[in-house]
Amino acid sequence: MRGERLSLRQRWRAHWARWWDQRLPRQDDLTLHQRNLYILPTRAGWSLAGVAIVLLLASINEQVNLGYALSFTLGGTALAALHQTHGNLQGIRLRLGGLQSVHAGEVLRVTVMLSQTPTGRGRMGLSVKVGDAAPVDTELPPGGETPVELDVPAPQRGWFQLPRLSIETRYPLGIFRAWAHWRPARTVLIWPALDRQAPPLPDLPTRAQGAEGEHSATPQGEIPEGLRDYRRGDPLKQVAWRKSAHSLAAGGGLVSREPATRRSPDRWLDFEHSPGLLSLGTEARLSRLATWLVEAEREALAQGTLYGLRLPGLETPCGAGPHHLRTCLDALGRWGQPS
Numbered sequence: 001m002r003g004e005r006l007s008l009r010q011r012w013r014a015h016w017a018r019w020w021d022q023r024l025p026r027q028d029d030l031t032l033h034q035r036n037l038y039i040l041p042t043r044a045g046w047s048l049a050g051v052a053i054v055l056l057l058a059s060i061n062e063q064v065n066l067g068y069a070l071s072f073t074l075g076g077t078a079l080a081a082l083h084q085t086h087g088n089l090q091g092i093r094l095r096l097g098g099l100q101s102v103h104a105g106e107v108l109r110v111t112v113m114l115s116q117t118p119t120g121r122g123r124m125g126l127s128v129k130v131g132d133a134a135p136v137d138t139e140l141p142p143g144g145e146t147p148v149e150l151d152v153p154a155p156q157r158g159w160f161q162l163p164r165l166s167i168e169t170r171y172p173l174g175i176f177r178a179w180a181h182w183r184p185a186r187t188v189l190i191w192p193a194l195d196r197q198a199p200p201l202p203d204l205p206t207r208a209q210g211a212e213g214e215h216s217a218t219p220q221g222e223i224p225e226g227l228r229d230y231r232r233g234d235p236l237k238q239v240a241w242r243k244s245a246h247s248l249a250a251g252g253g254l255v256s257r258e259p260a261t262r263r264s265p266d267r268w269l270d271f272e273h274s275p276g277l278l279s280l281g282t283e284a285r286l287s288r289l290a291t292w293l294v295e296a297e298r299e300a301l302a303q304g305t306l307y308g309l310r311l312p313g314l315e316t317p318c319g320a321g322p323h324h325l326r327t328c329l330d331a332l333g334r335w336g337q338p339s
């Protein structure tokens with residue numbers, strides 16, 4: 001019986017959530033006003049209303065003037081609280097801050113900026129929450145703005161639509177609750193989860209094998225010995241600007257000087273051919289590749305080894321650095337997802 005009640009309650013909450021979502025268009029900027037604000041009494045408010053009604057009926061029955069005064073004082077106080085609670089939210093502007101991609105299974109940090117007009121008064125007793133998570137309490141200074149950081153679980157890889165956010169207040173007396181719901185329109189790309197059981201990076205190929213696997217944008221023989229095509233992550237002081245000018249004029253690209261001590265071959269992480277991936281499913285392969293990319297970036301910082309990524313139908317050239325790592329992880333997050 002208890003399980004049936006719980007199931008019925010869950011179905012009712014799901015139906016209620018769908019009803020709200022149908023009423024709320026997605027937008028990244030929302031200003032609260034009478035059309036999107038709601039207010040109802042709290043339990044304390046209903047209790048106060050009951051006390052006032054009983055006191056008024058007793059005063060009418062006994063003809064007690066002091067009872068009349070107290071009843072009308074309670075009623076006037078409730079009406080004033082109704083106005084102040086509603087006004088504590090009216091005019092607040094909510095907008096979404098920057099979103100940073102995270103790995104699946106981690107927590108996405110969402111920043112919501114609360115602001116108001118320069119002449120606006122201070123707002124106190126505000127609570128912002130996402131979904132069924134615990135609310136975050138905040139205040140809004142007069143004429144200013146304040147950021148609110150919320151933690152949103154990122155369950156799986158791919159494009160993630162932020163869930164419904166809520167803001168509410170019970171200020172000043174707690175006998176009314178005013179609230180509003182907001183559905184942000186922006187999406188964020190979630191990378192594959194990191195594989196905690198991933199083996200070390202595959203061994204690098206020999207120099208001969210690395211030379212066979214390299215893809216050169218400039219025909220063989222056009223770049224003198226000691227020079228090579230520019231790769232993302234090469235320092236600017238390593239670029240041969242005079243040779244690069246001739247190469248660009250001929251339709252090629254930038255040219256870099258080869259270091260005196262020849263660097264190790266490029267590392268390619270291949271979805272279909274890298275060792276340790278053949279026995280895994282699609283998502284498990286992507287998770288392991290994401291882990292290897294993070295390790296390859298650490299190796300690049302320590303040893304200067306460049307790395308690239310090969311997916312079916314997509315290849316990311318070798319490079320290094322935070323931007324290159326993000327490009328590769330973004331490719332893993334988007335791969336196989338509807339555009």
